Amino acid sequence: MYCKGQLGELQRDLPLLKRAGLGLAAISYDSRAALRDFALRKGIVFPLLSDHESDVIRAYGVADRRYHKGAQLDVDSSGEVPVYGLAYASVFVLNPNGTVRWRFVSEHEEVRLTVSSILQRSLGQLANQSRTPLESGWIQVEITASDTSAGMGTSLTIGVELRIPRGWHIYGPQAGGDYRGIAWRMDSSQCSIVSDTEYPEPSWEQPAFADAKLPVYEGNIRLTREFVIRPMISDTRTAADRFRKACLDSDSRFPASGSLAFQACTDRECSPPQSVPLRWTFAFTPPDRERVPIELWRAFEH
Amino acid sequence: MVKRLLNYACFAILFPSRLVCGDAPTWMQDTVALGIPAGAKAPGFELPDQSGRKRSMASLMDRRGLVLVFFRSADW
Numbered sequence: 507m508y509c510k511g512q513l514g515e516l517q518r519d520l521p522l523l524k525r526a527g528l529g530l531a532a533i534s535y536d537s538r539a540a541l542r543d544f545a546l547r548k549g550i551v552f553p554l555l556s557d558h559e560s561d562v563i564r565a566y567g568v569a570d571r572r573y574h575k576g577a578q579l580d581v582d583s584s585g586e587v588p589v590y591g592l593a594y595a596s597v598f599v600l601n602p603n604g605t606v607r608w609r610f611v612s613e614h615e616e617v618r619l620t621v622s623s624i625l626q627r628s629l630g631q632l633a634n635q636s637r638t639p640l641e642s643g644w645i646q647v648e649i650t651a652s653d654t655s656a657g658m659g660t661s662l663t664i665g666v667e668l669r670i671p672r673g674w675h676i677y678g679p680q681a682g683g684d685y686r687g688i689a690w691r692m693d694s695s696q697c698s699i700v701s702d703t704e705y706p707e708p709s710w711e712q713p714a715f716a717d718a719k720l721p722v723y724e725g726n727i728r729l730t731r732e733f734v735i736r737p738m739i740s741d742t743r744t745a746a747d748r749f750r751k752a753c754l755d756s757d758s759r760f761p762a763s764g765s766l767a768f769q770a771c772t773d774r775e776c777s778p779p780q781s782v783p784l785r786w787t788f789a790f791t792p793p794d795r796e797r798v799p800i801e802l803w804r805a806f807e808h
Numbered sequence: 809m810v811k812r813l814l815n816y817a818c819f820a821i822l823f824p825s826r827l828v829c830g831d832a833p834t835w836m837q838d839t840v841a842l843g844i845p846a847g848a849k850a851p852g853f854e855l856p857d858q859s860g861r862k863r864s865m866a867s868l869m870d871r872r873g874l875v876l877v878f879f880r881s882a883d884w
Contacts, residue, residue, distance in 0.1 A: 527872030
């Protein structure tokens with residue numbers, strides 16, 4: 507259910523991969539006929555490869571080890587499906603010489619990476635699709651997101667960027683005592699999960715008024731976090747209603763909010779500590795429950 | 809006989825997400841115990857695509873490489 511959404515996202519962002527000079531192919535244990543049906547329905551033009559016997563899935567070490575021969579899984583939307591030879595959701599970025607440059611394998615079948623987050627994590631290439639300046643006074647704060655839409659389980663990167671005017675600095679998160687270090691406050695909730703903040707390395711300097719070295723940032727800095735919309739495991743109407751009520755706003759968008767606290771100082775003086783509210787909203791892509799025609803369903807092993 | 813796999817041992821009743829019971833930063837992390845490691849030579853392959861055309865790793869490579877995605881199913 508979640509993977510189908512990922513394939514649509516990959517198709518949509520194919521130009522980003524092309525621009526980065528990377529080819530794309532996706533492999534599953536589905537039959538060629540099932541892949542063909544899906545590709546036609548969803549307009550997928552990049553290669554979907556049918557590894558019906560799961561030989562390649564096993565060679566890459568990503569066959570789901572929970573499922574033995576004859577195993578079946580009860581999928582809410584689809585009933586019992588055969589799952590022997592199923593692949594873990596995973597991404598391998600290969601070098602032109604065929605070695606693995608970067609990889610991401612997840613036991614959580616609902617997690618999926620977008621093209622932007624693959625580019626960001628594998629090549630360190632920023633591919634933010636949204637950037638919003640905030641009302642934050644004379645230290646400019648902008649929020650960024652690797653993607654503008656997301657579905658359940660989509661893992662994306664959100665960021666906060668600050669432009670600190672010349673002659674001013676702010677303190678790193680390591681600052682203690684009377685010095686207010688920068689802090690991006692944002693918690694996981696019943697609707698989403700956020701990772702810890704990645705702060706850049708501060709430089710350690712001693713302003714005239716201080717009696718010890720302090721962690722400071724000057725110029726432009728960028729903080730990032732990974733962000734995932736919590737998937738529902740149960741795919742019932744009640745669960746979907748509950749998700750909508752608890753997690754989506756009145757425009758059916760997915761909001762995420764936090765705050766950024768910091769204090770700006772020069773060598774001689776400090777401005778009062780500031781707290782800037784942060785808010786992202788994402789277009790929400792609902793899970794895809796449509797199946798291939800029944801005659802194309804994967805047969806059970808005997 | 810229909811076997812039901814107890815796949816989701818950690819079912820949350822209140823909010824139906826497995827994550828509620830072990831809030832997992834593991835979500836954002838690579839499970840290194842699974843799959844071939846970074847730096848390894850990736851196994852070659854030749855598989856049919858949705859239109860029946862055979863595709864090999866070499867034929868899919870672009871100038872900076874190839875993103876190979878394994879997904880669970882395009883059906884369910």
